Amino acid sequence: MENIESKPELMSEPIVYVIDDDKDMRDALLDLFMVTNRRASAYSSGPEFLSTADTTAPGCVVVDLRMPGVTGLDVQSQLISLGSQMPVIFLTAHADVPASVRAMKAGATDFLTKPFVTQDLLDAVDYAILVDGERRKSETECNQIRMLADTLTPREQEVMFGVVSGLMNKQVAYQLGISEMTVKLHRMSVMRKMQSRSLADLVRKAEKLQRN
Known part of the structure; x- marks a missing residue:
C-alpha cells in the first residue's frame, strides 16, 4: 500500500x-x-x-x-x-x-x-x-430525525402521520376515536418533540422517516 x-x-x-x-x-x-x-x-x-x-x-x-x-x-x-x-x-x-x-x-x-x-x-x-x-x-439528518421520532408515544406517532397526510384535526380525531382537543394537545407535543416550528418542516421530517 x-x-x-x-x-x-x-x-x-x-x-x-x-x-x-x-x-x-x-x-x-x-x-x-x-x-x-x-x-x-x-x-x-x-x-x-x-x-x-x-x-x-x-x-x-x-x-x-x-x-x-x-x-x-x-x-x-x-x-x-x-x-x-x-x-x-x-x-x-x-x-x-x-x-x-x-x-x-x-x-x-x-x-x-x-x-x-x-x-x-x-x-x-x-x-x-x-x-x-x-x-x-442525509444519513446524519435521518438519524437525528429518527432519534426525535423515538421520543414520541404511539398515539403521538398516529397523530403525526395523520396530520402530515393532510387530515384536519377533527378528521384525525374521528379516525383515532379520540376528541379533537386531544388531537390538538398531541399535535402540540409532536411539534415540540420533533423540533418543528411549522407543519411544512414536520411533513419533511415525516417523509424522511417513511423513506428510510
Missing part, C-alpha cells in the same frame, strides 16, 4: 482509494492526487484494499476494472456486501459495455477508458466525493 502523507488536521478529509495492479499507474495516480491537493492511498489488489482500508471513511474508490484474481467489479460487489456505499470510479484499458452497464447499475459514479483525460478523472473524483458527502449528510 502506498500513501500520500497528510497533515493531522487533514485526516478527516475525504480520501481517494486507488486500486490497480500496475505500479506505474498507481504511482502516476498518487502523484496526480498529491499535486492537486487530494488525499489518497494506493493498493496493488482488491484483497489488500478490502483487508486494510477503512471502507466507512468519506471519499471514493478509483479501481482498475481488469485485475488478476479479484477484479474491479468484484471489489465493488464486496464493498456492497460489507454495507459500504463509497462511490466507485472504474478505469479500464478496454471498452467493455456489459461490464460498464453492470458497474453503473451497481452504483458506480463513472467509468473511464485508459488513456483518460486527467481533468476528466479529477472531475469524476470530485463528483464522487460530493455524492458521498451529500449521502452522509
